Amino acid sequence: MKKEDSMYSGLISLIKTVRDADRLLLEIDALETSLSKPEPLSLISEANAQKIMETFSKNNLDINNKDLYRSFLESLKEIIKKLKVVNLVLAFDPSSKTIDKIHSFISNNIGIGYILDIEVSESILAGAIVICNGRYFDNSLKKSIEDTFATKKQEIQKLMQ
Amino acid sequence: MIIEPIIFFDMIASILILSAVLAGVIFYFSRRIKKLHNAIPTNIMDDAREKALRIIDDANGKALDIITKTNMSADIASENLNEQTMHAALLQIKQLEKATAEFSKLYSQTLQDLRSKNIEILQNVSQAIETNASEEIKSFRKSVEQLTVSSETLVKKKIDSDYEIVKKEIGSYKESELKKINDGIYTLLEKISRIVIGKALNLSDHEDLIMKSLEKAKKEGAFET
Numbered sequence: 001m002k003k004e005d006s007m008y009s010g011l012i013s014l015i016k017t018v019r020d021a022d023r024l025l026l027e028i029d030a031l032e033t034s035l036s037k038p039e040p041l042s043l044i045s046e047a048n049a050q051k052i053m054e055t056f057s058k059n060n061l062d063i064n065n066k067d068l069y070r071s072f073l074e075s076l077k078e079i080i081k082k083l084k085v086v087n088l089v090l091a092f093d094p095s096s097k098t099i100d101k102i103h104s105f106i107s108n109n110i111g112i113g114y115i116l117d118i119e120v121s122e123s124i125l126a127g128a129i130v131i132c133n134g135r136y137f138d139n140s141l142k143k144s145i146e147d148t149f150a151t152k153k154q155e156i157q158k159l160m161q
Numbered sequence: 162m163i164i165e166p167i168i169f170f171d172m173i174a175s176i177l178i179l180s181a182v183l184a185g186v187i188f189y190f191s192r193r194i195k196k197l198h199n200a201i202p203t204n205i206m207d208d209a210r211e212k213a214l215r216i217i218d219d220a221n222g223k224a225l226d227i228i229t230k231t232n233m234s235a236d237i238a239s240e241n242l243n244e245q246t247m248h249a250a251l252l253q254i255k256q257l258e259k260a261t262a263e264f265s266k267l268y269s270q271t272l273q274d275l276r277s278k279n280i281e282i283l284q285n286v287s288q289a290i291e292t293n294a295s296e297e298i299k300s301f302r303k304s305v306e307q308l309t310v311s312s313e314t315l316v317k318k319k320i321d322s323d324y325e326i327v328k329k330e331i332g333s334y335k336e337s338e339l340k341k342i343n344d345g346i347y348t349l350l351e352k353i354s355r356i357v358i359g360k361a362l363n364l365s366d367h368e369d370l371i372m373k374s375l376e377k378a379k380k381e382g383a384f385e386t
Contacts, residue, residue: 090371098368105375110384126367128374130383137383139374 007059008079009112011051016103018117021080024048028073028080035066086110087117089129089140094118166245169238176231183224187217 015021027044034040041049056063056072063069086106094102099116106114110132124140131137149156194213362370378384 090367092364092367094368094371095364098364098371101368102371102375105372106384109379126362126370128371128378130375130378132378132383133385135383137378137381139377141370 007055008076010055010058011048011076012079012083012112014047014051015080015083015115016099018085018115021083021115025077025080028077032070032073035069083113083115085117086114087119087129087131089119089121089124089131091120091122091124091126091140093120166242169242172234172238176227176235179227180224183220183227187220190216 011024015024023045027048030043031040034043041052044052053063055061061068061072088102099118103114103116106116124142125145126141127139127144129136129138129140129143190213194209197209
């Protein structure tokens, strides 16, 4: 993320998943179309509205300046679209707390500017499949069991007899 | 005395001819007498009759004499003939016996020769048959041995070939079945694991496992740019 984009870090930090990004993009679109209307921020989620207000305030920007406002939203949309995606396959639908922990881990290890695209597949039993930068890492429990069966087939067969 | 048969038959014929001539003479004289009797007076006739009767008696006597003699001769001839016949028969029998004996001897000798020859021929034939049979048996045995060896080789090749095919098929089948069993075991174990793990893991455990997976992915270079 560029330095000039750091003013958006507060907002970007709210985006942890592709779903969050899509929702924010929809809200930005709604804001853009409603800029002429009174209190357009009331049309979006409270958390996002508060973050936008904080960003304008923190960077001494005039929220009533429609052109500036529009330019801000356009830049925000561009940044969101440029966010990189880390695909994860999990065995259960994660809570927001779990997503926070995962995203925090990703941010600490790669940096900001990454969001999660989470797919739920119970067949992996537990653990996670990670697809990042075009590379695939299956660290699921299913894969571990399969590997165990493959490497310790004879021992398992003996146990089965 | 020995009379040849032809002479005997000649004598018989002469007697018969003489008897016929005598009968003819008697018949002639009797007719003559009848004629004379008719022509001559009774006394003459009586004389003549007496003479005739005497003549006839004489003739009859002579004829009887001749016949008697002839019969005697015939008897003698017959006896002679019988003797001759007997003698000839005996002679013939002797000759026949001799001839028979010779023939029998010759026949016996010939038979013996034939027998010896036949025995020899049969022995030769027997030897030839034995030799041929022996050769045939040898040849047959050799052929059978060759055929047996050939058959054994073919059968062995066929068995080896079939064995290899069956062995491969069994190997493939075994591998396929083991794969099925293994797949089945894996599926079963996965299902069991899923049931057990699904029930055993709570949210915290899932989160720990996710974080461990991420740590592992990090170690494997997943987040290296």
